[in-house]
Amino acid sequence: MKSDFSLTILYLPRFLRLYKKLPEVIQELAKNKEIIFRQNPYDPRLKTHKLHGLLAGLWSFYVNYEYRVVFEFVNQHTVRFYSIGNHDIYG
Numbered sequence: 001m002k003s004d005f006s007l008t009i010l011y012l013p014r015f016l017r018l019y020k021k022l023p024e025v026i027q028e029l030a031k032n033k034e035i036i037f038r039q040n041p042y043d044p045r046l047k048t049h050k051l052h053g054l055l056a057g058l059w060s061f062y063v064n065y066e067y068r069v070v071f072e073f074v075n076q077h078t079v080r081f082y083s084i085g086n087h088d089i090y091g
Helices: 013-021 024-039
Strands: 008-011 059-062 068-075 078-085
Touching: 008 013, 008 024, 013 078, 024 059, 024 068
Parallel strands: 008 078
Antiparallel strands: 059 068, 068 078
């Protein structure tokens, strides 16, 4: 089933810098999760959730048990990817 949902992802420089430092296997996993995210940002496999505290207003989804992507919904069809990494990205 193909989705009619069109999502634009804006990659901030910090995200790109951190992504390039990830192990290749995690980069590949992140690419696969991004495909799922583009189809449905709330897909249960992503465990998408709101962040709180200093990161209130931002969201996160799982790449795997250790790695996350921090992002923001800009509008209905656009998101910004801020960061990728382990739980240290929340600090």
